[in-house]
Amino acid sequence: MTSDSLTRAFALLLKRDLLLAMRHRAEMINPLLFFVLVTSLFPLGIGAEPALLRAVGPGVIWVAALLAALLSLEGIFRSDFEDGTLEQFLLSSHPVSVLVLAKVLAHWLITGLPLLLVSPLLGVLLGLPGDAIVILLVTLALGTPVLSLIGAIGVALTVGLRKGGMILSLLVLPLYIPLLIFAASAVDTAAAGFPVSAHLSLISALLVLALSLSPFATAAALRVSLS
Amino acid sequence: MTQREHSPALEAHALQCIRDDRTLFSELAFRLTPGEALVLEGRNGSGKTSLLRILCGIRLPDAGTVSWGGTDINKLGPDYHVDTAYVGHRDGIKLDLTPLENLAMARALGKPNNTTLEAALEKVDLHGFEDVLTRNLSAGQQRRLALARLLVTDTVLWILDEPFTSLDTDGIKSIEKLFEQHTRDGGMLAVTSHHAVNLANTRCQRINLSELAP
Amino acid sequence: MFNNFFHRMASPKHFYGLAGKLIPWLAVPCLLLTLAGLYYGLVKAPPDYQQGDSYRIMFIHVPAAWMSMFIYVVMAGAGAIGLIWRIKLAEVVAISSAPIGASFTFLALVTGSIWGKPMWGTWWVWDARLTSELILLFLYLGVIALHSAIDDKRTAARAVAILALVGVINIPIIHYSVEWWNTLHQGPTVTKFDKPSIHMSMLIPLLLMAVAFKLYYAFVVLMRARCEVLERECNSGWVQELAVKE
Numbered sequence: 062m063t064s065d066s067l068t069r070a071f072a073l074l075l076k077r078d079l080l081l082a083m084r085h086r087a088e089m090i091n092p093l094l095f096f097v098l099v100t101s102l103f104p105l106g107i108g109a110e111p112a113l114l115r116a117v118g119p120g121v122i123w124v125a126a127l128l129a130a131l132l133s134l135e136g137i138f139r140s141d142f143e144d145g146t147l148e149q150f151l152l153s154s155h156p157v158s159v160l161v162l163a164k165v166l167a168h169w170l171i172t173g174l175p176l177l178l179v180s181p182l183l184g185v186l187l188g189l190p191g192d193a194i195v196i197l198l199v200t201l202a203l204g205t206p207v208l209s210l211i212g213a214i215g216v217a218l219t220v221g222l223r224k225g226g227m228i229l230s231l232l233v234l235p236l237y238i239p240l241l242i243f244a245a246s247a248v249d250t251a252a253a254g255f256p257v258s259a260h261l262s263l264i265s266a267l268l269v270l271a272l273s274l275s276p277f278a279t280a281a282a283l284r285v286s287l288s
Numbered sequence: 289m290t291q292r293e294h295s296p297a298l299e300a301h302a303l304q305c306i307r308d309d310r311t312l313f314s315e316l317a318f319r320l321t322p323g324e325a326l327v328l329e330g331r332n333g334s335g336k337t338s339l340l341r342i343l344c345g346i347r348l349p350d351a352g353t354v355s356w357g358g359t360d361i362n363k364l365g366p367d368y369h370v371d372t373a374y375v376g377h378r379d380g381i382k383l384d385l386t387p388l389e390n391l392a393m394a395r396a397l398g399k400p401n402n403t404t405l406e407a408a409l410e411k412v413d414l415h416g417f418e419d420v421l422t423r424n425l426s427a428g429q430q431r432r433l434a435l436a437r438l439l440v441t442d443t444v445l446w447i448l449d450e451p452f453t454s455l456d457t458d459g460i461k462s463i464e465k466l467f468e469q470h471t472r473d474g475g476m477l478a479v480t481s482h483h484a485v486n487l488a489n490t491r492c493q494r495i496n497l498s499e500l501a502p
Numbered sequence: 503m504f505n506n507f508f509h510r511m512a513s514p515k516h517f518y519g520l521a522g523k524l525i526p527w528l529a530v531p532c533l534l535l536t537l538a539g540l541y542y543g544l545v546k547a548p549p550d551y552q553q554g555d556s557y558r559i560m561f562i563h564v565p566a567a568w569m570s571m572f573i574y575v576v577m578a579g580a581g582a583i584g585l586i587w588r589i590k591l592a593e594v595v596a597i598s599s600a601p602i603g604a605s606f607t608f609l610a611l612v613t614g615s616i617w618g619k620p621m622w623g624t625w626w627v628w629d630a631r632l633t634s635e636l637i638l639l640f641l642y643l644g645v646i647a648l649h650s651a652i653d654d655k656r657t658a659a660r661a662v663a664i665l666a667l668v669g670v671i672n673i674p675i676i677h678y679s680v681e682w683w684n685t686l687h688q689g690p691t692v693t694k695f696d697k698p699s700i701h702m703s704m705l706i707p708l709l710l711m712a713v714a715f716k717l718y719y720a721f722v723v724l725m726r727a728r729c730e731v732l733e734r735e736c737n738s739g740w741v742q743e744l745a746v747k748e
Contacts (some may be wrong), residue, residue, distance in 0.1 A: 066396070066399075066400075069396055070396045070397060073392065073393060073396045074393070074396070077382075077385065077389070077393055080385070080389070081382065081384050081385070084384045085384070140382075141382075143378070144378055144379065144380070144381065144382060144383065145376055145377075145378025145379055145380035145381075146380050146381065146382055146393075148346055148374070148376065148378075148380070149374075149380045149394070149397060150397070151346060152344060152345070152346070152369050152372065152373075152374050152397075153366075153369060153397035153398060154366045154367075154369050154370035154397070154398050154399060155366065155397065156366065160397075214664075214668055218648060218661050218664065218665060219648070219651075221652075222651050222652065224651070225651075228644070228647050228648060228651055231640065231643060231644045231647055232644045232647075232648065232665065234640075235637050235640045235641050235644065235672075235676070236668070236669075236672050238637060238676055238679065238680075239672075239675045239676055239678075239679035242679045242680070242682065242683045243679060243682075246682075246683065246686060267675070270675075274671070278664060278667070278668055281664050282661065282664050284346075285657060285660045285661045285664065286657075286661070287346055288341075288346060288347045288348060288657055288660075307654075308653070308654075309736065309737060311737070348588075350656075
């Protein structure tokens with residue numbers, strides 16, 4: 062198969078998923094609302110003292126982002142699994158890893174990008190200074206794709222299971238921990254006024270690693286789940 | 289449709305399938321050549337669907353091999369998939385897309401042939417429904433759309449699990465005509481069906497899995 | 503001849519017999535080494551100048567932590583072999599190792615917690631190594647949960663192999679990030695689990711226990727693997743014969 066037809070397949074699959082999301086526009090709001098809601102719970106739970114909120118803010122926002130991403134992960138493959146289109150990907154003449162990449166990209170555009178757009182609001186809610194909010198945006202921009210990429214592996218492993226959703230968190234959350242540590246720390250450090258290039262390099266490294274390895278793991282996992 | 293004279297043969301050697309600790313079949317062998325149809329019969333649960341999925345390459349056999357032109361299909365990978373099309377129990381179409389959008393995706397996933405998407409829809413009597421959301425079609429129409437996927441890529445082997453589900457008598461007749469056309473052009477079929485499969489002018493091999501069960 | 507050896511090893515029936523014979527040869531030395539290690543560690547080794555006698559829990563904690571890592575790597579390796587070459591025995595070894603690895607991880611966590619209590623007054627502290635062990639425990643539990651959620655054993659083995667491989671790649675990353683995190687948030691106190699500067703009298707019991715734990719893993723994994731093999735092959739002739747004989 063030529064690379065031309067591969068590019069066309071990638072583009073069409075991406076377009077297909079975006080189209081399907083647009084036809085269920087109302088559902089796109091759910092992870093977003095969850096993100097805002099969970100973040101808002103913290104001042105209610107631990108008190109609204111500004112210094113405290115500013116100190117926990119970066120960690121809280123990032124944990125909320127993780128949970129929101131987790132919530133939306135099932136959507137990557139569940140619907141395709143149920144109507145039989147997922148097995149058609151495995152029977153395609155194109156490499157499954159490329160098709161997976163198209164789906165993960167679509168998932169990120171639909172669920173990850175909106176988190177980014179709403180995060181400055183959350184930064185303000187928790188009293189983060191301007192520099193920190195900028196860095197928060199950068200870490201989310203680099204990090205949410207990693208959440209989608211790694212999450213896709215977990216979803217692929219559990220898509221065929223009846224109670225897949227429960228196991229998914231156990232599988233995926235430990236893998237999210239390094240990203241959480243580097244990202245929250247980056248925002249913290251930025252809030253204190255120090256440079257964060259080291260943190261951002263580490264997060265970028267995670268992104269590159271996830272981009273290069275996770276599609277293959279996801280493809281292998283899909284093959285196992287559908288056999 | 290292209291004429292095929294030199295298509296590879298599909299061969300199964302000593303295939304074994306085990307499900308839930310039950311051996312469904314063992315030492316299953318057959319050879320399918322261009323122009324032939326393999327018809328699988330047997331009770332529910334005898335392993336027809338599992339065998340078809342093994343032939344697709346989705347499921348690995350517990351023993352034995354399936355080869356295409358002499359090479360194991362699991363080693364061929366995409367080179368085998370480019371020659372095959374599968375319509376299983378589930379339709380493999382998205383309900384929130386239109387028939388045209390569904391066929392465009394199916395075509396992009398394989399090797400496109402010369403049939404236009406509209407012509408394919410006509411052949412399955414879905415003319416006029418090109419832009420209706422698939423969700424709003426009847427079950428029979430959705431099944432016909434699933435079968436239309438077979439018409440938009442250039443494939444040799446069609447693997448079909450209960451293709452006639454939800455179809456009425458006219459629907460069944462027109463799909464059978466498509467199958468006959470396909471084998472006449474040198475294609476191959478592997479089919480299971482509760483409905484008796486009658487293809488004129490096609491050499492049919494019949495395997496009854498219930499009889500083969502150990 | 504080598505080829506023949508591997509062929510026989512890969513056959514579940516031969517493995518069952520061979521493993522059965524090996525188990526006592528591993529279990530007895532394990533017991534002896536454990537007793538020797540405990541003797542040298544609890545009786546012969548001198549008290550630490552800083553931590554007194556409470557440091558002695560290290561003779562269990564440190565080898566347990568080593569085993570938790572080692573077993574995960576073995577599990578991932580066996581899983582990879584099972585996945586690539588479709589060798590049933592590799593799959594069996596992989597899944598038999600998971601509960602053993604999880605137990606060692608749990609042991610490391612509990613002994614680590616006991617080590618910390620006399621000195622710092624709390625049962626848990628977010629120390630780099632303890633935190634890494636906790637995350638490792640979750641990784642093990644994920645493997646065990648995924649395996650039990652899938653009905654078909656061969657599919658389960660393949661899924662778990664992929665998960666273990668993903669985990670094994672992530673473990674160094676997790677370790678590094680947790681170390682880094684720990685140095686950021688360090689309180690005024692120094693990390694408590696710095697091993698006391700190793701003296702020969704402390705090194706010997708440590709190594710004895712490390713080898714003893716390895717032998718323990720070896721014979722327990724063989725025991726579990728034999729059970730797993732029986733379950734998987736329950737319909738085959740040789741297992742039916744065994745059942746009749748018992």
